[in-house]
Amino acid sequence: MKSIHNLLRQRLYRTQKPIIEHPPIDLLSAFSERALSGSDSAPVLEHLAQCADCRELVFLATPQGIPAQEYAAVPSNPYISWPVLRWASVVACSVIVVAAMRMHPGYRALNPERSPAVRQNQSTFESNQSVATTPAVVNSLPTANSEKQLAENVGAPRRPHVSIPGKAKEAQVLSAESEESLDRQMVLELSPGYAQNDLSDLNPRWTLTAEGTLQQSLDGGITWHRIQVSHGQTFRAVASEGESIWLGGKKGVLFHSTDAGQHWTQMQSTAKRNLPTSDIIGIEFEDYQHGKLTTASNESWTTSDAGQSWEKQ
Amino acid sequence: MTQDIRESGHLPSELHTLIESLYAKSPALAFGLTLQQFAAILEEISSKYVSSDAREKPGALRDFYNSLRIDDLVLARACAAGSDRAWEAFLSRFREKLYDIATYISKESSRELADSIYADLYGTGLREGQRISKLTSYTGRGSLEGWLRTVIAQEYVNQYRRRRRLVSFEEEAEAGTQFPAAAVTPETDRPLDPRLEAATDEALTALSPEDRFVLASYYLDDKTLAEIARMLSVHESTISRKVDKLLKSLRKQILAGLARRGMSRRQAEESLEVDIRDLRLNIRKNLTQETRVQPFSEGKAEVPGGQ
Numbered sequence: 001m002k003s004i005h006n007l008l009r010q011r012l013y014r015t016q017k018p019i020i021e022h023p024p025i026d027l028l029s030a031f032s033e034r035a036l037s038g039s040d041s042a043p044v045l046e047h048l049a050q051c052a053d054c055r056e057l058v059f060l061a062t063p064q065g066i067p068a069q070e071y072a073a074v075p076s077n078p079y080i081s082w083p084v085l086r087w088a089s090v091v092a093c094s095v096i097v098v099a100a101m102r103m104h105p106g107y108r109a110l111n112p113e114r115s116p117a118v119r120q121n122q123s124t125f126e127s128n129q130s131v132a133t134t135p136a137v138v139n140s141l142p143t144a145n146s147e148k149q150l151a152e153n154v155g156a157p158r159r160p161h162v163s164i165p166g167k168a169k170e171a172q173v174l175s176a177e178s179e180e181s182l183d184r185q186m187v188l189e190l191s192p193g194y195a196q197n198d199l200s201d202l203n204p205r206w207t208l209t210a211e212g213t214l215q216q217s218l219d220g221g222i223t224w225h226r227i228q229v230s231h232g233q234t235f236r237a238v239a240s241e242g243e244s245i246w247l248g249g250k251k252g253v254l255f256h257s258t259d260a261g262q263h264w265t266q267m268q269s270t271a272k273r274n275l276p277t278s279d280i281i282g283i284e285f286e287d288y289q290h291g292k293l294t295t296a297s298n299e300s301w302t303t304s305d306a307g308q309s310w311e312k313q
Numbered sequence: 314m315t316q317d318i319r320e321s322g323h324l325p326s327e328l329h330t331l332i333e334s335l336y337a338k339s340p341a342l343a344f345g346l347t348l349q350q351f352a353a354i355l356e357e358i359s360s361k362y363v364s365s366d367a368r369e370k371p372g373a374l375r376d377f378y379n380s381l382r383i384d385d386l387v388l389a390r391a392c393a394a395g396s397d398r399a400w401e402a403f404l405s406r407f408r409e410k411l412y413d414i415a416t417y418i419s420k421e422s423s424r425e426l427a428d429s430i431y432a433d434l435y436g437t438g439l440r441e442g443q444r445i446s447k448l449t450s451y452t453g454r455g456s457l458e459g460w461l462r463t464v465i466a467q468e469y470v471n472q473y474r475r476r477r478r479l480v481s482f483e484e485e486a487e488a489g490t491q492f493p494a495a496a497v498t499p500e501t502d503r504p505l506d507p508r509l510e511a512a513t514d515e516a517l518t519a520l521s522p523e524d525r526f527v528l529a530s531y532y533l534d535d536k537t538l539a540e541i542a543r544m545l546s547v548h549e550s551t552i553s554r555k556v557d558k559l560l561k562s563l564r565k566q567i568l569a570g571l572a573r574r575g576m577s578r579r580q581a582e583e584s585l586e587v588d589i590r591d592l593r594l595n596i597r598k599n600l601t602q603e604t605r606v607q608p609f610s611e612g613k614a615e616v617p618g619g620q
Contacts, residue, residue, distance in 0.1 A: 004560060007505075011513045012517065012528055013532075013533060015514075016529070016533065024452075025467060026455065026463075027454065030454040030460075031455075032459060035459075040362075045522035045526050048529075050529075052533060055526070057470065060418050060469065061418075061463040061465075062462075062544050
């Protein structure tokens with residue numbers, strides 16, 4: 001794999017154009033603020049891909065750190081660490097295997113005298129099972145995604161009397177794929193950007209969790225992943241209109257994304273723009289331009305200019 | 314400039330109403346810009362950025378005007394037109410900020426850089442008796458602050474080049490262009506297997522502009538993943554995964570391209586391995602040469618430390 005680096009470096013080097021017409025400064029600055037729409041930013045990106053000078057300009061002009069008001073959608077949970085996930089998946093898989101083995105009607109009959117190796121494995125599985133089903137351990141895994149999957153997986157041994165045909169097979173397949181399959185799944189879920197690229201033909205769906213965290217589904221609601229918009233914010237309302245997503249929360253906090261949740265801007269009250277100060281509990285948008293906010297203090301605020309300004313009704 | 318924007322004949326009433334409401338919400342009146350001047354500025358900007366085809370679409374101009382930073386635009390254009398109140402507002406907002414930005418960009422306390430920008434913004438050249446302020450080229454796409462940042466960055470680069478030009482005779486050849494040639498074809502290239510070149514070029518061309526931007530920043534500008542992420546305002550891990558994924562897919566594409574050009578799988582993999590190992594030295598050498606004739610990237614390395 002390493003060998004490809006120099007090849008790419010050389011061939012990319014040749015794509016650089018020595019003298020080309022540069023885009024106007026205002027387009028470059030708008031680009032570095034992500035203020036250009038897709039059709040406008042495409043030619044700028046195309047130019048940047050070929051022009052080292054303008055890349056340097058964009059680099060110099062981009063402020064250090066993400067601006068306070070702008071938040072990129074970051075992977076869903078900072079507490080997830082790979083060791084935790086690995087062990088979680090190992091534990092979950094082994095629990096399922098044990099459950100499957102126990103549920104299989106012919107298991108005991110077929111193995112009247114188990115070999116020492118099997119006995120050894122079983123005892124390991126049993127100890128794993130007892131660990132995994134301890135609520136403290138399950139609760140210690142902080143992510144909704146893994147929690148949900150674990151809850152489903154761990155659910156199997158919790159229903160020992162329900163015998164589902166094919167469940168055993170499914171469990172075996174799962175265990176065969178082992179942690180790799182779970183890891184792969186988590187990678188997909190942890191990278192909203194990529195998930196979107198890969199599944200761009202499905203419209204994203206948006207909901208909020210009970211704790212007020214934004215969730216997105218790219219497969220029509222089958223799986224959900226959390227989007228961290230801003231630390232410490234609790235959201236109570238979400239509305240989407242195409243790629244434009246609005247999020248409202250405590251004390252009139254209002255976030256807007258114009259690129260389907262990739263980047264978020266917090267709307268601020270200014271001399272020209274009033275915003276509610278009580279909790280936003282409802283957002284509705286009829287179309288891209290016209291929307292309405294409802295607050296906990298029973299106020300209604302409307303916009304007819306895509307949220308640039310809001311008026312109290 | 315038209316006396317009444319209704320008379321221009323091109324503006325449907327909906328657009329007229331929008332322009333009026335944008336005008337009313339902006340500080341234009343306070344800065345002494347008339348509605349006609351305001352409408353003319355919007356018209357000038359839209360004629361620059363909205364193609365005549367797009368103008369035909371209903372709502373295209375409306376959406377474009379709504380996307381502009383009207384307050385910033387009004388401030389900039391009122392300054393350019395010489396409004397004292399606008400300048401007061403501008404200075405109270407940006408005086409310190411400009412120095413901060415200049416310091417950030419040049420990595421040294423640089424009042425000189427910011428001051429030279431002030432001169433440009435205030436307008437030094439005269440055209441038909443009128444002072445021409447650089448602020449007239451701000452069009453409200455993106456924030457005024459972001460635009461000032463980019464202007465300062467450009468001035469920094471240009472100043473750096475001027476200094477270099479005094480030092481280095483051979484760079485005088487590049488004086489004609491604002492941005493001299495960035496990429497110079499490496500002379501000491503050892504020729505690659507043409508099939509490998511073609512397959513690689515094909516794979517690179519097929520990438521999206523953003524992907525090529527990321528790769529060029531990474532391989533040619535030697536930017537870190539964090540720096541690239543900052544430029545694209547995404548999380549570093551997103552870029553890291555992107556580069557990883559790009560490399561894997563490029564490798565696959567190149568191998569497939571080689572296969573289409575008649576190589577067996579094994580030959581293809583071998584050509585990739587062998588050629589690249591030989592290339593390593595050449596590229597290093599070429600890159601060093603590049604930095605010598607390219608003051609741009611050297612600027613980052615030298616200016617903060619020594620000059």
